[in-house]
Amino acid sequence: MIPGFVEAEVATLVRAVAGEVPDRDAVLDRFARARWSGIAEPGDADAGRLIATVGAAAAIDLLTEGAAAMSAAAGGSFRDAVARWQPRLAVVDPLLHLRQAARFGARLLVPGDDEWPAGLDDLGVHAPSALWVRGDPGMLTRLERSVAVVGARAATGYGEHVTIELSAGLVDRGFAVVSGAAFGIDGAAHRAALASGGATVAFLAGGVDRFYPTAHETLLERIVRLGAVVSEVPLGTAPTRWRFLQRNRLIAAASRATVVVEAGWRSGSLNTAGHAAQLGRPLGAVPGPVTSSASSGCHRLIREYDAVCVTTAAEAAELVDPEAATARAPGRDEPSAERTRVLDALTRTGRDVTRIAAIAGLSVDATRAELGMLELDGLATTGPTGWRRVAESRSRG
Amino acid sequence: MIPGFVEAEVATLVRAVAGEVPDRDAVLDRFARARWSGIAEPGDADAGRLIATVGAAAAIDLLTEGAAAMSAAAGGSFRDAVARWQPRLAVVDPLLHLRQAARFGARLLVPGDDEWPAGLDDLGVHAPSALWVRGDPGMLTRLERSVAVVGARAATGYGEHVTIELSAGLVDRGFAVVSGAAFGIDGAAHRAALASGGATVAFLAGGVDRFYPTAHETLLERIVRLGAVVSEVPLGTAPTRWRFLQRNRLIAAASRATVVVEAGWRSGSLNTAGHAAQLGRPLGAVPGPVTSSASSGCHRLIREYDAVCVTTAAEAAELVDPEAATARAPGRDEPSAERTRVLDALTRTGRDVTRIAAIAGLSVDATRAELGMLELDGLATTGPTGWRRVAESRSRG
Numbered sequence: 001m002i003p004g005f006v007e008a009e010v011a012t013l014v015r016a017v018a019g020e021v022p023d024r025d026a027v028l029d030r031f032a033r034a035r036w037s038g039i040a041e042p043g044d045a046d047a048g049r050l051i052a053t054v055g056a057a058a059a060i061d062l063l064t065e066g067a068a069a070m071s072a073a074a075g076g077s078f079r080d081a082v083a084r085w086q087p088r089l090a091v092v093d094p095l096l097h098l099r100q101a102a103r104f105g106a107r108l109l110v111p112g113d114d115e116w117p118a119g120l121d122d123l124g125v126h127a128p129s130a131l132w133v134r135g136d137p138g139m140l141t142r143l144e145r146s147v148a149v150v151g152a153r154a155a156t157g158y159g160e161h162v163t164i165e166l167s168a169g170l171v172d173r174g175f176a177v178v179s180g181a182a183f184g185i186d187g188a189a190h191r192a193a194l195a196s197g198g199a200t201v202a203f204l205a206g207g208v209d210r211f212y213p214t215a216h217e218t219l220l221e222r223i224v225r226l227g228a229v230v231s232e233v234p235l236g237t238a239p240t241r242w243r244f245l246q247r248n249r250l251i252a253a254a255s256r257a258t259v260v261v262e263a264g265w266r267s268g269s270l271n272t273a274g275h276a277a278q279l280g281r282p283l284g285a286v287p288g289p290v291t292s293s294a295s296s297g298c299h300r301l302i303r304e305y306d307a308v309c310v311t312t313a314a315e316a317a318e319l320v321d322p323e324a325a326t327a328r329a330p331g332r333d334e335p336s337a338e339r340t341r342v343l344d345a346l347t348r349t350g351r352d353v354t355r356i357a358a359i360a361g362l363s364v365d366a367t368r369a370e371l372g373m374l375e376l377d378g379l380a381t382t383g384p385t386g387w388r389r390v391a392e393s394r395s396r397g
Numbered sequence: 398m399i400p401g402f403v404e405a406e407v408a409t410l411v412r413a414v415a416g417e418v419p420d421r422d423a424v425l426d427r428f429a430r431a432r433w434s435g436i437a438e439p440g441d442a443d444a445g446r447l448i449a450t451v452g453a454a455a456a457i458d459l460l461t462e463g464a465a466a467m468s469a470a471a472g473g474s475f476r477d478a479v480a481r482w483q484p485r486l487a488v489v490d491p492l493l494h495l496r497q498a499a500r501f502g503a504r505l506l507v508p509g510d511d512e513w514p515a516g517l518d519d520l521g522v523h524a525p526s527a528l529w530v531r532g533d534p535g536m537l538t539r540l541e542r543s544v545a546v547v548g549a550r551a552a553t554g555y556g557e558h559v560t561i562e563l564s565a566g567l568v569d570r571g572f573a574v575v576s577g578a579a580f581g582i583d584g585a586a587h588r589a590a591l592a593s594g595g596a597t598v599a600f601l602a603g604g605v606d607r608f609y610p611t612a613h614e615t616l617l618e619r620i621v622r623l624g625a626v627v628s629e630v631p632l633g634t635a636p637t638r639w640r641f642l643q644r645n646r647l648i649a650a651a652s653r654a655t656v657v658v659e660a661g662w663r664s665g666s667l668n669t670a671g672h673a674a675q676l677g678r679p680l681g682a683v684p685g686p687v688t689s690s691a692s693s694g695c696h697r698l699i700r701e702y703d704a705v706c707v708t709t710a711a712e713a714a715e716l717v718d719p720e721a722a723t724a725r726a727p728g729r730d731e732p733s734a735e736r737t738r739v740l741d742a743l744t745r746t747g748r749d750v751t752r753i754a755a756i757a758g759l760s761v762d763a764t765r766a767e768l769g770m771l772e773l774d775g776l777a778t779t780g781p782t783g784w785r786r787v788a789e790s791r792s793r794g
Contacts, residue, residue: 041738041758083760091755162687240741242734287684287696290559290708299684302699302706309699309706311687337639341438344637358488361438363480 002028003064005095013098018108019137025057031094032056033110033130038092038234039063039085040129042246046081048125050074056129063089097234104209106235107133115140117254122279126249128232134208135228139176140254142199146176147316148255148276150269151185151262156294159262162286163188166259169313171198175320178203178255180247181216181223185261185269190223200227203254205247206239207231245271252276257319259284259310263297270297277305282319284310338362342370343379343389350385399425400461402492410495415505416534422454428491429453430507430527435489435631436460436482437526439643443478445522447471453526460486494631501606501632504530512537514651519676523646525629531605532625536573537651539596543573544713545652545673547645547666548582548659553691556659559683560585563656566710568595572717575600575652577644578613578620582658582666587620597624600651602644603636604628642668649673654716656681656707660694667694674702679716681707735759739767740776740786747782 002010011027018030033056040047050059053074062070063085070078101108109116109131117140120127133140147170149163167177167189176199179186186202193200202223206212208231211220223229232250233243248268252258252275263269263285276283285307288295301307310316335343338360345351345359357367371387374380381390399407408424415427430453437444447456450471459467460482467475498505506513507527512534517524530537544567546560564574564586573596576583583599590597599620603609605628608617620626629647630640645665649655649672660666660682673680682704685692698704707713732740735757742748742756754764768784771777778787 039758044758080760080763083762084754084758087751087755087761088758158686158688240738242737242741245737286687287692287699287706289555289686290683291555295684296708299706299708302684303708303712309684309696311693311696311700315700340642341637341639344639354484357481358484361436361441361481361485363477364484365480366477 002031003061005031009095013095013102014108017098017101017106018110019113028057029055030108030110030130031098032060034097034108034234035060035092035094036129037132037232038094038097038237039088042128042232042243043126043249044081045125046078047085047129048127049076050078050081051129052125092234094234097236100207100209100235101132104134104235106208107137109133109137109140113137117143119143119253119255120250123249123253127253128250131230131232132208132235133228133230135224135226137228139199139201139228140230142176143178143201143254144256145174145320146178146199146201146255147320148178148251148258148272149185149189149261149316150179150251150258150272151260152264152267152269152294152297153183153186154264154294155184155188155262156288156292158288158292159185159286159294160188162288163261164192166261166286166310166313166316167192167198168196170316171196173313173317175317176201176255178251180204180251180272181212181220181229183213183216187216187219189261190219190227194222194226201254202227202229203247203250204229204231204239205233205243207233207235207237209235210238212239244268248272249275252281253279255281257282257284257316259286259316259319260298260301260307261286262288262292262294263301264293265296265300267297270301273301273305273307277307282308284308284316284319286310338366338370339374342367342374346374346380346387346389348389350383350388352386356387399428400458402428406492410492410499411505414495414498414503415507416510425454426452427505427507427527428495429457431494431505431631432457432489432491433526434529434629435491435494435634436485439525439629439640440523440646441478442522443475444482444526445524446473447475447478448526449522489631491631494633497604497606497632498529501531503605503632504534506530506534506537514540516540516650516652517647520646520650524650525647528627528629529605529632530625530627532621532623534625536596536598536625537627539573540575540598540651541653542571542717543575543596543598543652544717545575545648545655545669546582546586546658546713547576547648547655547669548657549661549664549666549691549694550580550582551661551691552581552585552659553685553689555685555689556582556683556691557585559685560658561589563658563683563707563710563713564589564595565593567713568593570710570714572714573598573652575648577601577648577669578609578617578626580610580613584613584616586658587616587624591619591623598651599624599626600644600647601626601628601636602630602640604630604632604634606632607635609636641665645669646672649678650676652678654679654681654713656683656713656716657695657698657704658683659685659689659691660698661690662693662697664694667698670698670702670704674704679705681705681713681716683707735763735767736771739764739771743771743777743784743786745786747780747785749783753784 177193258276285298574590655673682695
């Protein structure tokens with residue numbers, strides 16, 4: 001029995017949007033989680049603690065009973081929490097949310113589902129009670145190997161260029177690209193991932209039926225078709241500033257590392273970076289000209305938050321996979337002091353060994369030995385004028 | 398008695414170039430150090446150890462006696478060292494070096510002189526035996542508060558622009574600017590310091606009479622007039638690749654911190670940076686576009702060598718003076734969750750408190766309290782249509 005609802009109707013709707021639901025308890029749990037996703041604002045720790053302690057369905061029952069019953073069941077005080085949840089309980093219509101989800105082909109995911117992003121569990125009591133997903137929910141399993149590429153809405157041409165390189169390079173390395181579908185860096189990250197045939201997941205601050213920004217409707221439709229668009233608030237919910245900030249925690253938690261490409265000094269993407277750092281996720285930032293305010297937030301992350309300076313897709317991938325570090329071109333070994341000094345003393349016209357030794361500040365024996373090595377390497381030769389240099393002159397200093 | 402020299406002539410010449418020389422021992426020490434500066438290549442640890450153990454003059458005497466006498470006096474083997482020093486002993490003419498110095502108005506500095514840069518002592522056995530200085534030797538006392546600004550010869554317009562800002566800003570903060578007078582970043586660093594009326598010191602790889610690069614002759618003459626030009630090799634000595642590398646250690650040791658502005662992946666300025674790091678001197682690097690190979694060495698320093706990301710002169714100064722850190726514009730405090738959510742729920746047309754509470758997901762009491770605060774701040778007002786927003790709308794996300 002679910003007070004105020006016809007259980008058969010609830011079961012039908014839940015089964016329509018929640019994939020395989022094994023039994024009645026699972027139906028009730030999913031329904032309750034769907035309700036909580038509308039009652040508690042994202043990141044509400046009281047709701048997280050209550051649901052973790054008594055379960056989502058029992059938590060709804062307790063909400064109608066009041067704060068005292070809640071405290072008896074879960075400990076601590078829920079006075080403030082009940083005061084902020086009860087006004088919502090009256091206005092939130094979970095059947096409407098489920099019907100909307102069915103209409104948009106959205107899937108309701110709950111913790112424990114195969115597709116549930118494991119990284120979200122690190123949020124503890126701040127984890128979402130449920131996720132609403134459009135597109136392929138299976139795409140969320142790709143988050144196991146993913147990097148969030150985020151940044152300023154007011155991106156520069158430089159920022160967008162670097163984002164495209166990063167995102168395409170991450171796809172080439174088998175990574176899914178996570179972002180927030182905003183203007184600027186986010187949009188470029190999704191677009192480049194799609195263009196490279198890669199996996200991409202967009203987390204929204206509002207419902208997955210309310211594409212924001214509206215100018216990204218076409219992009220978001222493509223992500224629905226080829227990737228996944230995810231939100232923790234029910235369909236029909238407006239994006240608000242608070243929900244943007246909380247959405248950022250989902251991006252940071254769901255991906256294995258976060259890279260900020262461009263960000264102003266107080267950009268919202270620093271909030272995502274802060275969540276990543278707090279969760280112990282690797283954090284990277286792409287440097288840019290110090291004369292560009294669009295990079296000032298990235299430099300701040302490197303200076304003050306120990307973000308790794310990321311300049312290529314390979315370096316972004318290394319954040320997740322330090323062992324996959326592309327073997328760097330080892331570069332020639334620095335020549336020894338003796339070699340450098342003998343080469344310095346060689347001319348194209350020729351000098352005898354004693355003179356070369358005096359100029360190089362080396363013993364005659366050491367000079368002779370080094371000249372022999374240089375001859376083997378084709379860099380010096382000997383003749384009537386003594387030893388002389390063979391190769392083209394090197395640049396100085 | 399100095400074998401092979403007329404002591405009166407030596408004394409006259411030494412007194413001409415070494416400032417106040419208290420007694421005969423001091424004359425002999427300065428003369429011997431001047432000789433060693435021509436006999437041993439820069440950074441020769443055997444020479445440093447020998448001079449530190451027996452004194453410069455006795456070290457010359459031992460050099461004529463041979464490796465066995467040397468080992469008896471200073472321990473260890475000097476066989477290789479003597480083999481590389483003796484060819485020089487025959488060709489180096491210290492009187493010529495002193496005469497040249499007198500002619501160019503150069504000063505011979507030795508450890509213990511008031512003007513001797515204290516930082517050089519950190520080089521231990523690799524410290525120079527003497528310095529040859531043109532310009533104002535008193536300028537070297539300014540190294541107590543100095544930053545080395547170095548970088549690529551092949552600098553970009555961006556790099557030169559940032560160098561000028563850095564160098565001028567350091568001068569404004571009372572810092573001397575140290576560099577190597579090379580093309581590109583080095584030259585821009587000296588020029589901007591001079592233009593700002595600041596102190597600047599150039600360390601050269603060759604003698605201070607042989608300005609290198611020759612195209613910087615005018616610049617170096619200005620540094621002689623307004624700052625100081627310094628070398629550890631005698632006048633007349635050619636700059637070689639080895640001496641450039643060793644010159645870099647002087648730049649790193651003499652200054653309190655090193656900042657690399659632009660550097661290719663294998664730039665010589667990474668060598669200076671390496672010396673700074675090895676000496677435990679603070680090291681900074683200026684980021685740039687990741688698409689610019691001229692910044693790749695700087696990014697490498699930040700990634701691999703833990704260089705501090707430096708974007709302003711204030712941040713360069715902080716390397717030396719962490720306490721002088723310019724109080725950053727503290728930025729408005731982030732609004733509380735309640736305030737953010739109530740603001741999200743406010744419209745321009747007006748809503749009643751219960752509705753705002755439901756939308757914000759807050760209790761009616763908490764909502765009312767927050768609305769009161771917002772009213773005090775002039776952000777909300779109440780009227781016949783309920784509470785409404787006052788200020789201009791904020792940007793999202």
